[in-house]
Amino acid sequence: MTENFTEPENLQVTEPENLQAKYDSIIEKDSKYVMQTYGRQPLVLSEGKGAVVRDIYGKEYIDCVAGIAVNNVGHCHPAVVRAIQAQAEKLIHVSNLYYTEIQAELAEALVSVTGMERVFFCNSGAEAVEAAMKLARLTSGKSSFIAAEHSFHGRTIGSLSVTHKSMYRDPFMPPVSSETTFVPYSDADAIRQAISENTAAVILEPIQGEGGVNIPDPEYLKEVREICDETGTFLIFDEVQTGFGRTGTWFCKDQFGVEPDIMSMAKAIGGGFPMGAIAARDGLSFGRGQHASTFGGGPLACAAALASIEVIKEEGLLKRSKENGAYFMGKLRNMEREDVVEVRGKGLMIGVEIKHPCSKFVDFAREYGVLLNCTSDSVLRLVPPLVITKEQIDTVVDVLEQA
Ligand SMILES: *Cc1c(COP(=O)(O)O)cnc(C)c1O
Numbered sequence: 001m002t003e004n005f006t007e008p009e010n011l012q013v014t015e016p017e018n019l020q021a022k023y024d025s026i027i028e029k030d031s032k033y034v035m036q037t038y039g040r041q042p043l044v045l046s047e048g049k050g051a052v053v054r055d056i057y058g059k060e061y062i063d064c065v066a067g068i069a070v071n072n073v074g075h076c077h078p079a080v081v082r083a084i085q086a087q088a089e090k091l092i093h094v095s096n097l098y099y100t101e102i103q104a105e106l107a108e109a110l111v112s113v114t115g116m117e118r119v120f121f122c123n124s125g126a127e128a129v130e131a132a133m134k135l136a137r138l139t140s141g142k143s144s145f146i147a148a149e150h151s152f153h154g155r156t157i158g159s160l161s162v163t164h165k166s167m168y169r170d171p172f173m174p175p176v177s178s179e180t181t182f183v184p185y186s187d188a189d190a191i192r193q194a195i196s197e198n199t200a201a202v203i204l205e206p207i208q209g210e211g212g213v214n215i216p217d218p219e220y221l222k223e224v225r226e227i228c229d230e231t232g233t234f235l236i237f238d239e240v241q242t243g244f245g246r247t248g249t250w251f252c253k254d255q256f257g258v259e260p261d262i263m264s265m266a267k268a269i270g271g272g273f274p275m276g277a278i279a280a281r282d283g284l285s286f287g288r289g290q291h292a293s294t295f296g297g298g299p300l301a302c303a304a305a306l307a308s309i310e311v312i313k314e315e316g317l318l319k320r321s322k323e324n325g326a327y328f329m330g331k332l333r334n335m336e337r338e339d340v341v342e343v344r345g346k347g348l349m350i351g352v353e354i355k356h357p358c359s360k361f362v363d364f365a366r367e368y369g370v371l372l373n374c375t376s377d378s379v380l381r382l383v384p385p386l387v388i389t390k391e392q393i394d395t396v397v398d399v400l401e402q403a
Contacts, residue, residue, distance in 0.1 A: 061370060074387040087300055103297045128264035129159040130159055134286075140233075149185055204221070204238065242349065244269060245318045262279070275305055351381055
């Protein structure tokens, strides 16, 4: 699994005791100065290349977390690094009161890969969901939303209003939309019954990520589309996690053959650089002054995103996601383990549901050089960089089998 890291100089000369001291001091500063919102792994990462990251001791890990479905093109892809470096020397930030060439180029590229008509740029997934909700309210003149049980759409107050998990929601209520109705996922009739005259939009993840890699019935999204058309309700797809080749196509909607009215994107859009965006179908748009973002669509983010889209095309990562995903799932299904309930997924968005809480697997795998994420208590969510190799997949499965 060795990747071509540049040998960090300090690694050669630093004594192990000094590294331990450095590690301790980083953890100590974090616990003192950072709000402790994350259940962090005991790991200080310093470098990454492709599907591998390295900690400050020089130990390497195959990264099946990938920043949670962010590093689709791999860590520090040279094309993305070069694009950011070159752009940083020209222009790091200007106001959206002015045009930039790089933003116009990216908008054109995003319209092409999404099949939508126009985009709006922001900086994160939650912000993209907020923008989608605002656009739905603005253009429908209605205010309430329908979302799915086990949905995850972000942590801002608006996106929390359509996020289901009570641990995330309850301490911050009341929601922005007191009329959000949560319905069971993959149940189109439930949506039909829940739609009222005041429903602005139905918001769904085409595959639920945080909720446990839940894949809907193949006809579900089509039926929801029909219901939305009949009732004049907007359909929002939250493709923040499923986008940019994660499931084997540019977007997960492409596999279900269903077009939303508005879609949200973020996570992998910028090859690791923070960015969010929405895209909307013909005629759906904010007007002047109706929405804005200081940093949205900034030059650095646009350069990173354009480079990343180019890498996905040039390296055939959609095909690779599909093929490697099928290979990965095949091997996972052949594991001789009685505690696996189900292996499910599309492309390289894979969930392994097990009979008990999976945090122990995460600890074990880390010891053996594999980074894993556990979601919904008992689902291992495997979302490695799309550039992961078959050999690396073999190693991950070996470790999982022993875990
Ligand atoms: C991660 C995620 C978000 C939130 O994105 P942030 O960038 O963390 O705000 C929203 N929707 C989905 C489906 C996600 O997976």
